[in-house]
Amino acid sequence: MSPIHYLSEDDLISLLKKRDQRAFNYLYDNYSGALYGVVTRIVLHKNYADEVIQDVFVKIWNHVALFNQEKGRLYTWMINIARNTSIDYIKSKSVQNEQKNQSLPDVVNSTETHHYAVMDQVDKIDFIGLNNVLDKLKPDWRRLIEMAYYEGYTQQEIADNLSIPLGTVKTRVRAALLQLRVILNEQQ
Template identity: 70%
Template sequence: MSPIHYLEETTLISLLKNKDQRAFNYLYDNYAGALYGVIIRIVLSKTYADEVIQDVFVKIWNHVDTFDSTKGRLYTWMINIARNVAIDCIKSKGVQNEQKNQSLPNIVDDKEKHNFTIAEDVDFIGFKTVLNELKTDWKQLIEMAYFEGYTQQEIAVKLDIPLGTVKTRTRGALLELKRILKEYQ
């Protein structure tokens, strides 16, 4: 079988739902880097990120039938899977225990090693331009929630604002992102 060089999203989804291995290879080749960028920002460990990326692609492969194109794009769906699996990883007892037992210099070194900016992680997919169109407080919420792995409750505490405000602003930001992304299509 020869490799696939370009697929429209609808074709890719159809092939994935039919369990076409070439489509899976195409998906991995074209999206693994972007998904890995999101994952590493959350888990802060190459070892965990490598495990999480595998889990993400297994979930995508096994659950592609649940993807609904009327609710959003394939990439957005995959990003949400990656984010959720990464958050589940760092909240797992094993990871939390290991982090508690890690010496302070190692924790500091890890955070410094992985202190990326949004520009470094997602600019290659053009998302920096989209994020820069958001109001500053909305942009901050999206970065914290989707690129740093904070929950809405954690964002409320960190920014010292009510949880309801975080939820309202996040909804507004996501609606605005949706509007902006439609302009780019």
């Protein structure tokens, strides 16, 4: 079986729903970098991120039949899977217990050192040009999007962290997402 070199989104979805292994390989080759970027912004630790990205692709493969093209694009659907899987992972009891069981020097050294190393790597490799798009948002809107979608905060946690009402967070996030849609449509 020879590899696939180009597929339209519609063809890719059709083949994935038929459980075509070559289509899955194409999907992985073309989207793993972008999805890994989302995962590393939330998970931060490379070993955990590798585990999470594997879970993400298993979920995509197992649930592709549920994907509805009328509700959005495949890429957006996969980004949401990556984001939600990453958040679920860092909030899991096993990860939280592992972090609690580390000695204080280990926590300080590994978290601080690794955080900066990963952020440097992510900043150097903007997999999908999203930083350029986010730069077009108001700074306070951009911060909300980063906290919600890259750092894994819930809207309540954002409200508490920034000392603003929950309703304000919800309104601003919605406005920011609508503005992002306009920006992305202008770029197409």
